[in-house]
Amino acid sequence: EVFTAITDVEPLLETHQRIIDDLDDYIFKEEQRLNILKRHLDIYKREQKKAMEDIPNYLGNPINAFTLIKRLTSDLDDIEKSIDIGTEYIKNVTVTHHDVKYPTLEDLEGAAIALTRLQQTYDLEVDELAEGKLNGVTYSTPMSAGDCYELGKALYTEQDYRNALAWMTVALRKYKLEKIRYHFTEEDILEYIGFANYLLGDIEVALEWTKKLLTVNPNHQRARGNVPHYNKMITEEKEAMKRRRRGDTGEEIEKEVEKPASSMSYENDFTIYEKLCRGESNLSPSISKKLSCQYLTGEHPFLRYAAIKMEYLYRDPDIVMYYDVLSDNEIDFIQKLAKPNFKRATVHDSKTGKLVPAHYRISKSAWLKDETSPVVARVSRRVADFTNLDLTTAEELQVVNYGIGGHYAPHFDYARSHESSFSSVDGNRIATVLFYMSDVAQGGATVFTELGLSVFPVKGAAVFWMNLHPSGAGDLATRHAACPVLRGSKWVCNKWIHEAGQELVRPCSLEYQPENMHLKLPRGVPKSFR
Numbered sequence: 001e002v003f004t005a006i007t008d009v010e011p012l013l014e015t016h017q018r019i020i021d022d023l024d025d026y027i028f029k030e031e032q033r034l035n036i037l038k039r040h041l042d043i044y045k046r047e048q049k050k051a052m053e054d055i056p057n058y059l060g061n062p063i064n065a066f067t068l069i070k071r072l073t074s075d076l077d078d079i080e081k082s083i084d085i086g087t088e089y090i091k092n093v094t095v096t097h098h099d100v101k102y103p104t105l106e107d108l109e110g111a112a113i114a115l116t117r118l119q120q121t122y123d124l125e126v127d128e129l130a131e132g133k134l135n136g137v138t139y140s141t142p143m144s145a146g147d148c149y150e151l152g153k154a155l156y157t158e159q160d161y162r163n164a165l166a167w168m169t170v171a172l173r174k175y176k177l178e179k180i181r182y183h184f185t186e187e188d189i190l191e192y193i194g195f196a197n198y199l200l201g202d203i204e205v206a207l208e209w210t211k212k213l214l215t216v217n218p219n220h221q222r223a224r225g226n227v228p229h230y231n232k233m234i235t236e237e238k239e240a241m242k243r244r245r246r247g248d249t250g251e252e253i254e255k256e257v258e259k260p261a262s263s264m265s266y267e268n269d270f271t272i273y274e275k276l277c278r279g280e281s282n283l284s285p286s287i288s289k290k291l292s293c294q295y296l297t298g299e300h301p302f303l304r305y306a307a308i309k310m311e312y313l314y315r316d317p318d319i320v321m322y323y324d325v326l327s328d329n330e331i332d333f334i335q336k337l338a339k340p341n342f343k344r345a346t347v348h349d350s351k352t353g354k355l356v357p358a359h360y361r362i363s364k365s366a367w368l369k370d371e372t373s374p375v376v377a378r379v380s381r382r383v384a385d386f387t388n389l390d391l392t393t394a395e396e397l398q399v400v401n402y403g404i405g406g407h408y409a410p411h412f413d414y415a416r417s418h419e420s421s422f423s424s425v426d427g428n429r430i431a432t433v434l435f436y437m438s439d440v441a442q443g444g445a446t447v448f449t450e451l452g453l454s455v456f457p458v459k460g461a462a463v464f465w466m467n468l469h470p471s472g473a474g475d476l477a478t479r480h481a482a483c484p485v486l487r488g489s490k491w492v493c494n495k496w497i498h499e500a501g502q503e504l505v506r507p508c509s510l511e512y513q514p515e516n517m518h519l520k521l522p523r524g525v526p527k528s529f530r
């Protein structure tokens with residue numbers, strides 16, 4: 001009936017306009033949505049291209065590794081949300097690609113923690129890292145506000161509020177510069193900053209940030225609730241201070257709380273560890289003047305064929321490095337053999353005696369029996385040749401690969417008397433041979449915290465030391481650690497040699513005999529080298 005009179009048609013123009021507005025709005029939103037998707041796609045394409053140019057170099061960079069995991073976890077969530085109609089499509093992508101691996105949010109958190117471990121160990125600036133720089137050199141695409149936000153969020157979840165705050169602060173700065181729409185807003189960042197400050201006990205600063213949040217959104221419910229709460233806490237604290245000053249509190253004047261000795265020594269141990277990881281080793285001249293290099297030659301059939309290049313890294317206790325004791329082919333072969341059996345590394349729980357994963361040992365490892373391949377057996381034989389020890393009771397070859405920020409905190413290789421592995425029938429781990437199966441671009445040193453010694457990996461070389469005194473007691477000086485890998489990938493393999501079978505080559509003794517403290521080099525070595 002509307003077409004019968006022009007006046008009846010007139011209101012239709014309003015409807016018409018409504019549709020125009022709605023469509024405009026819809027298309028604007030769709031374009032925004034597609035822009036977000038396009039931006040993601042561009043980044044995925046750009047990074048894939050960069051990665052394919054040099055995969056080890058790309059993934060060897062902790063920032064690239066982190067952002068890759070982020071693109072396959074939280075960014076993918078963001079993409080899923082952006083595709084309203086296409087939700088089924090992206091679901092299909094993740095459901096039907098059974099042949100590819102997807103990291104989990106746990107992986108994202110692991111990568112975030114690894115990044116802060118690197119930051120702390122190597123004294124890196126958050127601002128530098130966020131620009132994709134390691135020690136002043138640019139190694140990756142700068143991190144976006146989204147990258148920094150996700151990193152901050154993961155650290156917040158891990159209750160590392162100090163680092164969460166540092167990354168959220170960078171996220172805020174980048175967010176304002178980028179002017180890009182994300183799945184989060186400035187309000188979210190401000191809320192994290194405010195609350196992290198509160199949890200760190202800095203109430204006045206928390207209040208300041210909450211007020212900033214309220215200038216952006218005066219109706220923010222949680223922020224409005226927090227302001228009076230923070231104000232109350234500040235007033236109460238001020239009152240308490242006044243009372244304390246007047247001395248009428250009845251409360252005890254706060255004393256400097258002394259930390260228990262054990263936690264102090266742990267902190268000290270860790271500070272030394274971090275210093276050594278940065279290569280700030282401090283061998284005393286009395287040790288360094290005794291260090292030397294030589295060829296290990298002599299009558300031993302193995303050494304007659306191939307003299308080994310040997311270097312003393314420390315004396316008393318002796319720590320030596322043998323060079324070129326694994327060939328590139330052997331390394332390739334052993335890596336291929338180990339990979340399918342890789343499991344997250346575990347440590348002995350001294351209480352339960354069980355093997356459990358631990359945050360202080362982050363790597364993947366596998367054990368290889370001599371019978372697995374003639375190559376593995378050959379490595380054992382070689383170890384017997386250059387250590388002059390009996391390998392019959394040695395453990396299988398342990399192959400290890402350290403991922404992003406992978407490390408092993410200071411420890412002893414031998415079992416202590418209270419540990420369940422102490423009473424092994426073959427005795428304790430008398431000696432360690434640690435082969436380096438890769439060079440490491442940055443970081444990844446093996447450090448001896450009691451000796452002040454840093455050893456940087458050299459592909460094909462092996463470090464050898466005795467863990468026990470001739471009395472069978474553990475040598476405390478052998479405490480050592482694997483530093484976090486800063487850039488690159490670190491491969492090692494360990495051969496742990498046990499006491500049983502060494503009775504003739506290395507007799508036990510309760511007396512202090514300096515010559516018994518030294519390594520017994522293979523027979524046929526000229527006397528001057530012993």
Ligand SMILES: O=C(O)CCC(=O)C(=O)O
Pocket residue numbers: 408413434444445446447480481482483492494
């Ligand atoms: O990887 C390293 O540098 C040391 C490894 C180590 O100490 C161990 O596995 O016991």
Ligand SMILES: [Fe+2]
Pocket residue numbers: 411412413480
């Ligand atoms: Fe070790």
